[in-house]
Amino acid sequence: MDHINLRHLHYFWMIARNGSIVRAADVLKLSPQTLSGQLATLEANLGNALFLRRNRSLQLTNFGQTVFSYAEEIFQSVQALDDLLQQPPETRPLNLSVGIAASIHKLIAYHLTAPALALPRPVHLRCQTGETSELLKRLGRRELDILLTDRQPDFKDAGQFRATQLASSSISLFAAPALSSRLMPGFPASLDREPFLTTSLNAPYINELMNWFAAQRIRINVVAEVDDSALIKVFGREGVGYFAAPTVIREEVCRQYEVTCIGAIEQVRETLYAVTRARASSNPGVAALLHTRPDLDDSIEKTEQ
Template structure:
């Protein structure tokens, strides 16, 4: 592979971020044919395809997505430096790209990003994905951090990744307001219907273990692996559920649902996962520091 041509890389970056060759050529004041030639030269120097054509659209390949992540870091920092040198001021705003596990509690996510809401010089985007796509996106620099309720363990963790515990939420039995059993578990829960996390989740494993200790067999009406769906089922079916109270805090505040009991020594943990970089956005550093306690 020949030495990287940053001029060609910049052209690739503009096309990839705009998603349109014609518009990129117009903004760069070059012809489409010249721009296409520059990108082909970059692909030849890298010995890989960066784009594939889908009809009249250019679509990034898997390698192209990864190259775009690095190009974002390179040229966004370059534009900040140019602004500082020319005008003696910091860039107008800082951008933060956050990936979130699609099954996580939206209330927890809302609480995490709350410090960003009133910062006029911060822009952020949220992207819901499955765990594998989140980790791939983080590795490819598509995200600055990801939020998950599953820790990145040594078995599936690249040494470049860093995981920070943000919070541990107790797991509780939640049900309709005014229907809390007057006797203790399990006697007061005989004949109750349940909507529960699916069997492959850590929350369900913890609840099943708790039931086994009491020789209790729950009557499971429905299952869901998505916290938003579990929240709706708990609200609308009249059945009991097991989840962190933060998930249904609005329903509890309105008196629709009620916390019946807290499961002893059972928690759901929430993590922020980042990748080691030479430069870390100040807004990201500050955000994680606010949640480190």
Template sequence: MSTLNYHHLRYFREVAREGHLGHAAARLNVSQSALSTQIKQLEQRLDQALFDRVGRTLVLTEAGRIALDHADRIFDAGDDLLATLSQNSTTRPPLRVGALSTLSRNFQLQFLRPLLGRADGNIVLKSGNTATLLAALETLALDVVLTTEVPPSGTSTVFAVQKLSEQVVGMHARPDLLRHGSIRAVLENAPLIVPTESVIRTGFENLAARLGVQPRIAADVDDMAMVRLLTREGAGVAIAPAVVLADEIAAGTVVTAPFDLSIVEPFYAVTLPRKYPHPALQDVLNT
């Protein structure tokens, strides 16, 4: 089977952007008839009509819109390749960051702050579970993964792990929900907002088991932004690091119980040793 001709694809992309064969031909410095031939050959290869003619304008068909989407990604990837491997390039690809879905948004913001406002500080941020993010890191679809757990040993991939910080986990809620005088009383009587599978969840379950209580869980949440919103709305007592609710605590709308839960959430940056790491990676890792 013949392969796709990327020369044809580049010409198609220009015509799709211009919406006019003559204008695209002028931009590409080729004759209109030659450009028309290139487009027809691509349509034959794809066995799809890519344009409908409406008056003097060329309008993308559904197949054309799909082809343009792929063409944009293909040529963007080519630009990314050149920028990555060129030691003196003035353009940088975005820093692709994967973050555990239960990771505090405030912590993520602190991590990314060195890049904010910079002309070359493009960022792509994706969230998900640890397994999905590490798989993307292995295929170089991500530059770094922010997580609360060290990757499991015994895998064929050797990850580089840097501990960035750690936060004490406490109980946080609107003042009217924290009138109980002990950890046990809070766990037995107050509605609780708890992250799903995480270091925090494990520590919370161990705490409840040690005290021999059956907590009243109002919400199992896999997104720290939602933990923050539910706590702010008075839905329950959040089991979380203070950084998650830093703004609300500072404003006094949420308070922290004076109890030591003996739970600590660590924050790690996981990378792959690479010959060509993203130039901005050290800027955020060394902060």
């Protein structure tokens, strides 16, 4: 500890995260000259350069990368402690930031977040959608409290995140009435070479579905790849092709998009997870989402009534 000044280490961490001394100085409300001097002091104390300075830009050295990885762990732990100490009183709203993978159907996402809204204290819920990979980064930066997704983090992130299975549903296929009336007789062989709408979000269930098609000797005719779970159903409603969606929302999909269920595929399932940081969260909203798992069949049935 004789060589490490935590304030100087924090300044270095902020410079590395922001990419420049000027931007870090702006965040820290310090002058760039002061911050540059503190960085030089830290480098002198550690006996190694932390950055390579090239044309006004900074690039971490190998030693700097190592120091940064430790600093990242230290200050994320400090932030976690600060979050705990700053928990609002019971009379104030509870802030809960939820990331939702774009490939998850929005009705399912609502029912998965509903337990937090049922807490006895007021909840200020903020939902953000996007690609799982980007949302995981935001979760790691503590910009999100929890992530709802259809895939588990990669093994390389296993030490940083924890995944909890929340729900699972088989997959059904849907189409506009004219197309479905042609495809329902002889299902699933009737799907051979028929126009198919697929998500472009690399959803895990799509890979399972493709393997199921191959096992059934069904040749796929992909006519469109769509990266939005609602838009793909609009294309289906207009008769562009048939599409897949979780069986648990079958009635809602048929009602809202005026399509017909061609058939269910029990061998193909969509599994949904809640991903949190490995260190347990003290946010009651996160606990509600993890431990109060709604019966999606029952919840959606009540919504439709």
